[in-house]
Amino acid sequence: MADPQLAPVVIGGGDRDRRFARALIYVGGAILVVAALAAVFAPLLSKWGPTEIDPAGTLATPGGAHLLGTDGNGMDVWSRVLHAARIDLGIAVCAVALAVVVGTLLGLLAGYLGGWVDDVLMRIVDIFQAFPTFILALAVAALLGDGFGNLVLTIAAVNAPAYARLVRAEVRTLREMAYIEAAKTSGASMFGILWRHLLPNSLTPVRVIAPLNCGWAMLTLAGLSFLGLGVTVPTAEWGSMISLGTSDVVAGRWWTSVPPGLALLVCVLGFSLLGEGLQERADAKRR
Amino acid sequence: MLDIEDLSVVIRRPGRQVAALSNVSFSVAPGEVVGLVGESGGGKSMVARAIVGMLPSGSHATGRVGFDGADVLRMDAAALAKHRGRGAAICFQNPRGALSPTRTVGRQLIDRLVTHQGMSGDRAVESAAELFASVGIRNPGQRLRAYPHELSGGMAQRVMISLAAGCAPSLLIADEPTTGLDVTLTAEILRQFRHAADTDGRGVLLISHDLASIAEVCDRVVVLYAGTVVETGPAAKVLREPAHPYTRALLRSVPDVGGGRVVATAGGMPLLTAAPHDCPFAPRCAHATDVCRTTRPETEKLADGWSLACFHPQEAPLSVVNAEKSDNAATEAGRIVLRVEDAHVVYRSRFGSGGHHALRGVSLELRTGETLGVVGESGCGKSTLAKLIMGLVEPSAGAVAVAGKDVRKRSRVERTRAQMVFQDPIGSLSPRRTVADSIAEPLRAAKVSTADRARRVEAALGRMELDDSILTRYPHELSGGQAQRIGIARALVGEPDLIVFDEPTSALDVTVQAQILEVIADVAADAGHGSVFISHDLATVRGFADRVVVLYLGRVVEEGPVDEVFDHPRHPYTRALLGSAPRLGATRAADVQLVKDLDEADAATGCALAARCPFVTDTCRSQEQTLQPYGESRAACWRVPELPALIGKSDS
Numbered sequence: 001m002a003d004p005q006l007a008p009v010v011i012g013g014g015d016r017d018r019r020f021a022r023a024l025i026y027v028g029g030a031i032l033v034v035a036a037l038a039a040v041f042a043p044l045l046s047k048w049g050p051t052e053i054d055p056a057g058t059l060a061t062p063g064g065a066h067l068l069g070t071d072g073n074g075m076d077v078w079s080r081v082l083h084a085a086r087i088d089l090g091i092a093v094c095a096v097a098l099a100v101v102v103g104t105l106l107g108l109l110a111g112y113l114g115g116w117v118d119d120v121l122m123r124i125v126d127i128f129q130a131f132p133t134f135i136l137a138l139a140v141a142a143l144l145g146d147g148f149g150n151l152v153l154t155i156a157a158v159n160a161p162a163y164a165r166l167v168r169a170e171v172r173t174l175r176e177m178a179y180i181e182a183a184k185t186s187g188a189s190m191f192g193i194l195w196r197h198l199l200p201n202s203l204t205p206v207r208v209i210a211p212l213n214c215g216w217a218m219l220t221l222a223g224l225s226f227l228g229l230g231v232t233v234p235t236a237e238w239g240s241m242i243s244l245g246t247s248d249v250v251a252g253r254w255w256t257s258v259p260p261g262l263a264l265l266v267c268v269l270g271f272s273l274l275g276e277g278l279q280e281r282a283d284a285k286r287r
Numbered sequence: 288m289l290d291i292e293d294l295s296v297v298i299r300r301p302g303r304q305v306a307a308l309s310n311v312s313f314s315v316a317p318g319e320v321v322g323l324v325g326e327s328g329g330g331k332s333m334v335a336r337a338i339v340g341m342l343p344s345g346s347h348a349t350g351r352v353g354f355d356g357a358d359v360l361r362m363d364a365a366a367l368a369k370h371r372g373r374g375a376a377i378c379f380q381n382p383r384g385a386l387s388p389t390r391t392v393g394r395q396l397i398d399r400l401v402t403h404q405g406m407s408g409d410r411a412v413e414s415a416a417e418l419f420a421s422v423g424i425r426n427p428g429q430r431l432r433a434y435p436h437e438l439s440g441g442m443a444q445r446v447m448i449s450l451a452a453g454c455a456p457s458l459l460i461a462d463e464p465t466t467g468l469d470v471t472l473t474a475e476i477l478r479q480f481r482h483a484a485d486t487d488g489r490g491v492l493l494i495s496h497d498l499a500s501i502a503e504v505c506d507r508v509v510v511l512y513a514g515t516v517v518e519t520g521p522a523a524k525v526l527r528e529p530a531h532p533y534t535r536a537l538l539r540s541v542p543d544v545g546g547g548r549v550v551a552t553a554g555g556m557p558l559l560t561a562a563p564h565d566c567p568f569a570p571r572c573a574h575a576t577d578v579c580r581t582t583r584p585e586t587e588k589l590a591d592g593w594s595l596a597c598f599h600p601q602e603a604p605l606s607v608v609n610a611e612k613s614d615n616a617a618t619e620a621g622r623i624v625l626r627v628e629d630a631h632v633v634y635r636s637r638f639g640s641g642g643h644h645a646l647r648g649v650s651l652e653l654r655t656g657e658t659l660g661v662v663g664e665s666g667c668g669k670s671t672l673a674k675l676i677m678g679l680v681e682p683s684a685g686a687v688a689v690a691g692k693d694v695r696k697r698s699r700v701e702r703t704r705a706q707m708v709f710q711d712p713i714g715s716l717s718p719r720r721t722v723a724d725s726i727a728e729p730l731r732a733a734k735v736s737t738a739d740r741a742r743r744v745e746a747a748l749g750r751m752e753l754d755d756s757i758l759t760r761y762p763h764e765l766s767g768g769q770a771q772r773i774g775i776a777r778a779l780v781g782e783p784d785l786i787v788f789d790e791p792t793s794a795l796d797v798t799v800q801a802q803i804l805e806v807i808a809d810v811a812a813d814a815g816h817g818s819v820f821i822s823h824d825l826a827t828v829r830g831f832a833d834r835v836v837v838l839y840l841g842r843v844v845e846e847g848p849v850d851e852v853f854d855h856p857r858h859p860y861t862r863a864l865l866g867s868a869p870r871l872g873a874t875r876a877a878d879v880q881l882v883k884d885l886d887e888a889d890a891a892t893g894c895a896l897a898a899r900c901p902f903v904t905d906t907c908r909s910q911e912q913t914l915q916p917y918g919e920s921r922a923a924c925w926r927v928p929e930l931p932a933l934i935g936k937s938d939s
Contacts, residue, residue, distance in 0.1 A: 008347050008348060008349040009342075009346075009347070009348040009349070009360045009361060010346070010347050010348075018301075019301075177714060178709045178710070178711050178714045178715035179714060179715050179716055179717045179718070181674075181677075181679055181707075181709070181715070182707070182709060182715045182716070182717075182725075182728075182774075182777070183717065183728060184677075184679060184702075185677045185678075185679070185702065185703075185705065185706060185707045186703060186706070186728035186729040186731075186732060186777065186781075187699045187700060187702045187703035187728075187729055187731075187732025187733065188728060188731070188732060189699060189732070192731070192732075196717070196720065197717045197720070200719040200720075201717070201718055201719055
């Protein structure tokens with residue numbers, strides 16, 4: 001027998017990655033839940049309407065009647081920051097959802113059918129991806145004009161090609177799998193193979209990328225609005241609020257631009273943490 | 288030299304705990320080859336990891352891994368680095384994955400020699416070439432400059448051995464060194480390990496799930512079950528007259544080319560959460576009594592160097608039950624369900640011209656109630672033939688008809704008349720579909736009503752001896768054996784005309800393989816359909832095929848009734864295959880030895896085997912060989928009548 005006095009040898013590590021992933025998902029998720037609640041209950045959380053002008057004065061300092069003061073037009077900053085969450089979160093999430101649906105559909109077809117369908121679709125994707133994302137968004141936004149629907153279309157258009165590529169690559173691997181051959185030999189139709197087997201299995205990477213993408217979409221929207229191509233005053237939107245407030249900062253009036261900036265930062269961070277956490281969890285599972 | 292004493296490893300992770308090894312003790316002496324056998328999950332790889340000090344994170348290890356007086360478990364980083372280089376070196380299961388893909392194999396070997404042996408550059412190049420030559424690599428100078436992807440599996444495994452042996456370790460560990468290699472290569476690779484022990488006086492630890500293949504080269508065998516050593520002893524004793532019921536079960540599960548019957552043992556290996564307080568094999572053991580279920584048997588000495596942990600040691604030598612052949616009277620009356628006529632398949636490369644000629648003129652015919660075995664080494668076109676029959680690849684010439692219908696002109700329902708059972712049991716089930724959904728897939732295509740579908744799925748499941756509760760599970764929740772039963776149920780459910788089994792058991796553990804083979808033998812005996820059974824393992828085919836065809840580089844080289852082909856092989860290739868197939872009982876020396884590896888052979892003109900055949904003449908090199916009748920079989924070799932004399936001559 002071995003010497004009983006020898007202590008057991010312990011090799012550390014274990015489950016750190018998994019716990020880390022879970023923490024990221026919880027923190028990111030919590031931020032987003034708070035942001036969503038703020039957006040939904042914005043009218044209850046503020047005394048003033050987002051476009052209501054306080055006749056008592058413009059550029060009022062924070063405190064008093066206005067929690068975060070008023071902007072150059074005499075509108076309540078706190079109320080506008082809350083109401084802007086509806087536009088920013090709404091457009092970002094809708095646009096990414098649309099991009100996922102369209103991109104996945106194109107990717108499925110291109111990946112499974114191959115041949116000329118693949119060639120044509122992928123060349124179109126190439127054209128989209130040949131431009132820097134933001135420049136492309138500027139061009140599309142200028143073409144379509146503003147408004148909720150058009151902005152969703154603009155941001156979806158610049159993001160969909162990435163999903164098409166992602167899903168196509170996934171499908172090209174999956175279609176060689178034994179279970180796809182098994183489905184074929186079981187007499188499954190093309191639609192059946194695409195819908196029942198390839199679609200559910202090719203969405204794994206999409207699930208990880210989509211939350212991250214929502215954060216980028218918000219930045220794109222804010223950027224467009226900052227440049228005057230997205231949501232315009234008087235509608236409350238963080239990007240346009242920052243744009244309006246830039247000149248105030250020089251004069252020491254930080255409250256018109258810093259709060260919307262922070263709101264944007266926190267929401268993007270929430271999406272990033274959530275996406276990062278999902279990525280980590282997927283990696284931990286694979287190990 | 289290596290002396291493992293009372294080694295226990297428990298892996299603790301949040302939410303689960305696995306007792307990977309429980310009180311394992313054994314030793315390896317210099318010049319000795321020890322086999323470590325058992326099924327996957329038994330702890331074989333964990334032993335290897337403990338010896339090189341690479342236990343996974345979360346491990347709690349107790350006991351001692353003694354190596355030349357030191358304890359590996361308690362070595363510091365510097366001592367471990369030295370130990371891994373000069374003390375114990377490991378050859379991994381997947382040699383191509385373990386070699387760095389962007390550096391030449393010579394570079395990788397020379398680096399090791401310089402680091403661990405302190406050689407100068409020139410001296411290292413010289414001894415690298417010597418090492419390559421010593422493991423049977425031809426043209427060592429040229430091979431040193433090769434990248435891993437340019438090597439065949441067998442060649443890569445030889446490089447791995449030279450890498451491990453290059454640091455002159457006192458112990459060489461090989462983790463499943465021959466899994467995935469063809470039979471003709473397996474024997475050759477195992478000889479290299481024996482050679483390392485005999486000439487260099489190294490200790491060798493051969494880890495394998497395949498008892499039959501390592502039986503011939505080992506001095507001693509250690510049998511692991513659920514992390515415990517159940518039997519240790521001289522190879523000859525343990526393999527011929529095993530005393531532990533698990534060792535006996537393991538041996539009886541191995542199909543035998545000689546035609547011995549496989550006896551399956553029900554159940555699977557338990558995953559222990561703590562060191563056992565009973566005999567872990569008791570639930571599956573036919574000899575188990577109450578004492579086995581309450582007390583863990585002590586390891587007791589049976590004879591010199593032979594010990595086991597069992598309350599009821601068995602004594603009788605393992606008898607070989609010869610399978611009684613079912614009468615094939617029904618075969619004659621069956622209708623033809625598969626006809627392949629002079630089929631060729633060429634995989635065109637996407638860029639430029641050229642391509643790979645995977646099948647070169649194969650003709651087959653199969654009737655209902657009949658089972659056709661297809662055997663050959665990897666790359667011979669077995670899987671292409673399966674895909675061709677299933678209509679997954681198109682013939683570039685020739686024709687394939689299933690149930691009288693050309694495979695290219697079938698409707699969706701007609702496509703379901705031929706079904707396939709795949710090699711990867713879990714991978715062939717859609718990961719996000721339930722078991723019920725997967726089995727019903729062929730019925731969906733045949734437009735069977737929902738109620739009828741459920742009834743037929745249950746019937747198929749019942750035949751696989753599976754419980755209804757499995758229907759709502761997903762593939763990742765299934766064991767390999769369960770998943771393969773689901774795969775067979777899916778093939779059966781639509782009552783097809785033809786079932787193709789493509790290596791259905793090669794991904795399974797030995798005792799599970801035996802269980803699945805029993806199920807398949809039962810299914811294949813149905814009079815309603817014909818079966819094609821494809822395997823690289825000759826022994827599994829022998830069990831229940833009626834006829835067998837031997838494929839070599841896309842051609843049929845021999846064809847005939849199964850007993851005739853196995854007992855009286857005609858073609859030199861068939862002889863070589865059968866000769867190198869591992870056998871548990873009497874070791875049969877190969878009467879024909881092929882002279883090169885498959886990848887070096889060229890099949891452009893003449894006989895496909897010409898480059899490797901020891902009996903080759905100019906006629907063979909220039910003339911295409913066609914199947915000629917010799918007795919009950921047909922073989923594609925004109926020298927068949929002269930072969931017995933030629934073999935006799937080469938023996939003397």
